[in-house]
Structures are given as C-alpha cells and as structure tokens.
Amino acid sequence: MTAIRPRPLVAGNWKMNGLVLGVNEFDAIATGVAAREVGRAEVLICPPFTLISRFAAAAAGQHIKIGAQDCHPKSSGAHTGDVSAEMVKDAGASYVIVGHSERRVCYGESDALVRSKAEAARRAGLVAIICIGETQAEREAGRTIDVVGTQLAGSLPAGATGANTVIAYEPVWAIGTGLTPTVDDVKVVHDFIRSRLVEALEGEGHELRILYGGSVKPSNAAELMAVDNVDGALVGGASLKATDFLGIAAAYR
Numbered sequence: 001m002t003a004i005r006p007r008p009l010v011a012g013n014w015k016m017n018g019l020v021l022g023v024n025e026f027d028a029i030a031t032g033v034a035a036r037e038v039g040r041a042e043v044l045i046c047p048p049f050t051l052i053s054r055f056a057a058a059a060a061g062q063h064i065k066i067g068a069q070d071c072h073p074k075s076s077g078a079h080t081g082d083v084s085a086e087m088v089k090d091a092g093a094s095y096v097i098v099g100h101s102e103r104r105v106c107y108g109e110s111d112a113l114v115r116s117k118a119e120a121a122r123r124a125g126l127v128a129i130i131c132i133g134e135t136q137a138e139r140e141a142g143r144t145i146d147v148v149g150t151q152l153a154g155s156l157p158a159g160a161t162g163a164n165t166v167i168a169y170e171p172v173w174a175i176g177t178g179l180t181p182t183v184d185d186v187k188v189v190h191d192f193i194r195s196r197l198v199e200a201l202e203g204e205g206h207e208l209r210i211l212y213g214g215s216v217k218p219s220n221a222a223e224l225m226a227v228d229n230v231d232g233a234l235v236g237g238a239s240l241k242a243t244d245f246l247g248i249a250a251a252y253r
C-alpha cells in the first residue's frame with residue numbers, strides 16, 4: 001500500500017538579504033504562486049524580520065505564506081535585539097525557522113535552546129521548522145546518523161504534530177556550496193528521521209513534513225522530491241531569484 005504523502009512545502013530562506021526597495025522578487029514569486037505555476041506545493045518565504053509585515057500584507061488573501069528565520073524562547077522582556085514568536089505572529093507570519101546551522105554555529109545555539117524556540121513557536125501559533133544536519137567533518141567520520149539523531153531528539157518538542165512542526169535536514173557542507181548528497185544518501189537520512197519521528201510521536205510521526213535543504217536548484221529539485229520521505233525543500237540562495245524558486249516549487253507536483 002502506498003502511503004499518502006503530506007502536501008509538500010517549499011520554503012525560501014532569504015537569510016540576511018532584502019531591502020524594501022528590492023522586493024520585486026517577492027512580488028514575482030507571489031504572482032507565480034497565484035497563477036498556480038507551482039503545482040501542489042505550499043510555498044513559504046522567510047525574509048528578514050524587517051520585511052515580514054510588508055510581505056504579510058502583500059500575501060493577505062493569497063496562497064503564499066510568510067515566515068521568520070528565528071525567534072526568542074520568551075514572549076517578551078529585557079532581551080535587547082531579540083524578537084519573540086508572538087511578535088513574529090503579530091507581524092503576520094505563520095512559520096518560523098529555528099536551529100538553522102548558521103545560528104547553531106555563529107551563536108552556539110544548543111538543541112535545548114532550539115527546542116525552547118520550537119515550543120515558543122507553538123505557544124504563539126506558529127509552525128516551527130526545526131533544522132538539523134551534520135558538518136563535513138562529522139560526515140567524513142561516519143557520524144551523520146548519530147549527529148542527526150541527537151539533534152532531532154534534543155530539538156523536537158513533546159507534542160509536536162504535523163500541524164505545528166516541520167523538520168528540515170540540511171547537511172551543513174551542502175549549504176551554499178553547490179554540493180549535494182546523493183539521492184541514496186538523502187534517502188538514508190530522511191528514512192532515519194521518519195523512523196525516529198514515528199518512535200517519538202507514534203502515528204503522528206508520519207504527518208510531519210521532512211524538508212531537504214542545501215544547494216537545491218531547479219535542476220535537482222525533481223530528483224530530490226522523488227526520494228521517499230522528502231516532503232519539500234528549504235531553499236537559500238535560489239529563493240532570492242523568482243524564476244529559480246518557482247522552478248524548484250514547480251518540481252514538487
């Protein structure tokens with residue numbers, strides 16, 4: 001019997017890119033989504049905090065969703081420079097990325113902190129996209145499954161469901177490098193993540209979408225989507241160009 005796969009999610013992470021005067025690419029992506037150029041994929045753009053309100057207003061009544069790239073675990077307080085999940089929600093977003101490797105590496109974010117951010121997202125009514133993935137050194141040492149398993153166990157909140165949590169597997173060495181694992185390697189890790197989700201969450205573990213991220217392009221999106229337990233993509237660089245991002249989303253039919 002073939003399992004019913006969840007609706008794919010194609011998420012664009014703009015990272016620290018995007019100024020108010022340069023948002024034409026967002027308009028072009030939203031237009032492409034409205035024109036149903038993207039098959040059945042749910043499409044999400046996560047701009048910097050400064051553009052969330054603007055993009056959310058433009059997305060109102062459209063099919064495209066807006067997310068943030070991080071949030072603080074607390075809802076408010078003396079945390080200079082931070083933004084809470086409630087503020088992200090208030091700005092009009094419906095998703096938030098937590099535990100991206102660039103935050104784990106640059107800010108020393110631990111699995112426990114990532115889990116508390118995912119819990120904050122749920123409290124605020126946001127869907128958390130929890131990122132996990134091994135470094136090149138860890139892969140070369142044969143530790144990929146260990147590392148991914150540890151990060152998943154430490155970052156996944158109790159009570160996660162398909163409606164409030166998405167997992168993104170992003171090998172750190174594939175991010176922004178043009179390198180990607182083989183589809184066989186992607187399958188091994190995604191199957192492992194699925195098995196751990198089912199162990200932790202029983203039947204609900206089948207409902208969480210597992211995205212692949214790391215040098216996804218229009219030219220490799222279709223072969224990645226065809227892999228078992230790949231339920232979409234988390235796209236960095238290619239999400240900054242509407243034609244590329246729409247091309248990736250169109251592969252997820």
Ligand SMILES: O=C[C@H](O)COP(=O)(O)O
Binds near residue numbers: 100174
């Ligand atoms: O969040 C997105 C990932 O870091 C992937 O980035 P990339 O598509 O530029 O490799």
